[in-house]
Amino acid sequence: MTAQTVIPERHTSTPTRAMSFGDLVPASASHAQTYHREIVGRNVVGTVVDYYRFVLHQPATLFVGWSKESPAVPMRLIRQFFPDDAVEAKDVILGTHSPAQPSQPLHLEGLGAGTYLLEVGRDLGGFSNYRIHLSARVGMPQVPATADVMERADVITGHLNGLREFAGAMNAGPQSSRFYRFTLTQSVTFKAVATPLRGGVTLTLHREDTSGAGNNSIERLKLSTQPGTQIQTIEHRMLLPGTYYLQVRNPARSGTSAYRLSLEANPLAEGRIRVILHEIRAIQQFDPRVPFTNWHQADFVGTVRIDDRRFDFGPFTDSDVVRDQTFTHFVNPNRRFLAVHVDINDDDKTGHDRADIAPEWGEQGISFIYDTLKHEIVGTRGFKERYDANNIIQIQGTGGDWTRDRPLNAASYATALIFSVQYTPLTRVLSTDPF
Numbered sequence: 001m002t003a004q005t006v007i008p009e010r011h012t013s014t015p016t017r018a019m020s021f022g023d024l025v026p027a028s029a030s031h032a033q034t035y036h037r038e039i040v041g042r043n044v045v046g047t048v049v050d051y052y053r054f055v056l057h058q059p060a061t062l063f064v065g066w067s068k069e070s071p072a073v074p075m076r077l078i079r080q081f082f083p084d085d086a087v088e089a090k091d092v093i094l095g096t097h098s099p100a101q102p103s104q105p106l107h108l109e110g111l112g113a114g115t116y117l118l119e120v121g122r123d124l125g126g127f128s129n130y131r132i133h134l135s136a137r138v139g140m141p142q143v144p145a146t147a148d149v150m151e152r153a154d155v156i157t158g159h160l161n162g163l164r165e166f167a168g169a170m171n172a173g174p175q176s177s178r179f180y181r182f183t184l185t186q187s188v189t190f191k192a193v194a195t196p197l198r199g200g201v202t203l204t205l206h207r208e209d210t211s212g213a214g215n216n217s218i219e220r221l222k223l224s225t226q227p228g229t230q231i232q233t234i235e236h237r238m239l240l241p242g243t244y245y246l247q248v249r250n251p252a253r254s255g256t257s258a259y260r261l262s263l264e265a266n267p268l269a270e271g272r273i274r275v276i277l278h279e280i281r282a283i284q285q286f287d288p289r290v291p292f293t294n295w296h297q298a299d300f301v302g303t304v305r306i307d308d309r310r311f312d313f314g315p316f317t318d319s320d321v322v323r324d325q326t327f328t329h330f331v332n333p334n335r336r337f338l339a340v341h342v343d344i345n346d347d348d349k350t351g352h353d354r355a356d357i358a359p360e361w362g363e364q365g366i367s368f369i370y371d372t373l374k375h376e377i378v379g380t381r382g383f384k385e386r387y388d389a390n391n392i393i394q395i396q397g398t399g400g401d402w403t404r405d406r407p408l409n410a411a412s413y414a415t416a417l418i419f420s421v422q423y424t425p426l427t428r429v430l431s432t433d434p435f
Helices: none
Strands: 004-006 019-025 034-042 049-056 060-066 075-078 092-095 106-111 114-121 129-138 162-171 177-184 188-198 202-209 217-223 232-239 242-249 256-267 270-282 300-306 309-316 321-331 337-348 351-356 366-371 376-381 386-388 393-396 412-426
Touching: 019 034, 019 129, 034 049, 034 114, 060 075, 075 106, 092 106, 114 129, 162 177, 162 242, 177 256, 188 202, 202 232, 217 232, 232 242, 242 256, 270 300, 270 337, 300 321, 300 351, 309 321, 337 412, 366 412
Parallel strands: 004 034, 019 049, 351 412
Antiparallel strands: 034 129, 049 114, 060 106, 060 129, 075 092, 075 114, 106 162, 162 256, 177 242, 188 232, 188 256, 202 217, 202 242, 270 321, 270 412, 300 309, 300 337, 337 351, 337 366, 366 376, 376 386, 393 412
């Protein structure tokens, strides 16, 4: 189709004032049809960037470059998660405004249906006029047959931010898989959906583990469990920054399979971690008193540390059982491991006796690491077990564990603790807690 020229009005320097040229790909577009636009920009004095808004009603491959007479102005393709003036790093799909990197054309395959912003900056020489060419080819690109092993995976360009859609076909036998490689620079919620068009498929999500010194390994995260002839889905409420491989496989021993694949990622703003002490219960008798009184109960007081935040609770006077204490902290969503420590005492007028909640000899309090990727709790001090984060954990000390730095007139008493941890990735900031 012939190109249509867009000449922006003034004052397009914020997303809310973006020049909109409507549908770049209409809903009625035919497969493989190509649509073009030309943007003739005339920046006003003092304008740092211009914004242009356009809509894809169908998945398409997008190319954005410059006309011959135009300077190579810096550009970024943006998916705004919320319609406000702020454009953050998490909104950018591809491109840069860094002076240290030369301006490059933008080329993205399988860009999903949605609304996008094109951000155009000044070139380094201060040139204020530009002419940009956009073209969108309708349809989901086919992953090449050579992408049958991880080393030859089809690389998805740009940040996986928003919706990307692809298509593919596979034989059975040696070439029964297709691999898609994508890189995340931020934590996201993730969803992959494969719709069989012929035969059946299964999905497997892998993560490249680069923690080893030069010994990268592949960690399998999730496998779709539906029968291969049904729609396959993998959902992960939080994927951390890193490199991932999505494997689409033909599970049949013969024949071919064909499929449509969609990958959707939404950037996270912060993580909310909650440590819930469901019950603290005295197993041994705290504060034994003189005869003729039954006042011998615990006066629980304690501390919970979550990452860099400390919470103090109590004292709860004369109560051998304390229930439902919740402590909430907001953290950087790009961090995988969060440290937690729980310490409980008995509050006395002359000092503190220790409430021994640790099953292992030599400790009274407990420390553990919460793994936000695997949703696991791994004990590091006081207990050394590994728990699924969905479980409620019950532990109990012996009362004889306090062997170091015991103050005068203090004792250690066996105490049971029932606790759990909840971690919720959030797409909007709910707290002003510093990262």
